[in-house]
Amino acid sequence: MTLWLPRGYRAETELEVKRSRFLATLARVDSEDAARAVVAEARRAHPGARHHCSAFIVGVPDALPIERSSDDGEPAGTAGMPMLDVLRGAGVSQVVAVVTRYFGGVLLGTGGLVRAYSDSVSQALDAAGRVRPVVRPLFALTVPHSDFGRVQGELLSAGADIVDATYGADVQLTVATPTDAEASDLFARVTRGHGTPLPAGRWLAEEPLG
Secondary structure, three states: OOEEOOOOOEEEEEEEEOOEEEEEEEEEOOOHHHHHHHHHHHHHHOOOOOEEEEEEEEEEOOEEEEEEEEOOOOOOOOOHHHHHHHHHHHOEEOEEEEEEEEOOOOOOHHHHHHHHHHHHHHHHHHOOOOEEEEEEEEEEEEEOHHHHHHHHHHHHHOOOEEEEEEEOOOEEEEEEOOOHHHHHHHHHHHOOOOOOOEEEEEEEEEEEOO
């Protein structure tokens, strides 16, 4: 099962190995452009660092995920790919890791670099939460303004999500329900049998683990 970091998550951790500082930035991203923007921001934030190595995994609907890595001047295969392997092993997607290295004057060797970059990402992941992506059915529902507050409260109490609300003569709601099977009874109950929900596609929700 693929897991994500929580929406908006971004954090930095630090690891020191033989006087070299490894600053790991871990962030939730939902596109390749967003991942590359995080890498660029790390470069701007730490202009005096020697390396800004990176790896990211971004899921794409109906296609294989986009996976990229960069050693950014470190010996080939000692940074970006080990970082990507840690992300893969953790089963996470929609994530970018950037490890910024301030050289401490002591050469670490090939094995030492692989361990340092891998450990930096592992440490950052250990500090991050996880959410489970879940596809939920969407329905469009029209309710009078006078009923909106009550309907909203009952929908939320039943575990539904109100994805959108448009206010006009009535309130046009877009509602995600836990399952298709629960939708009919739920909407009949909250509208007192007067509302007719219409299927409106699917919505990718996020549920906390545990």
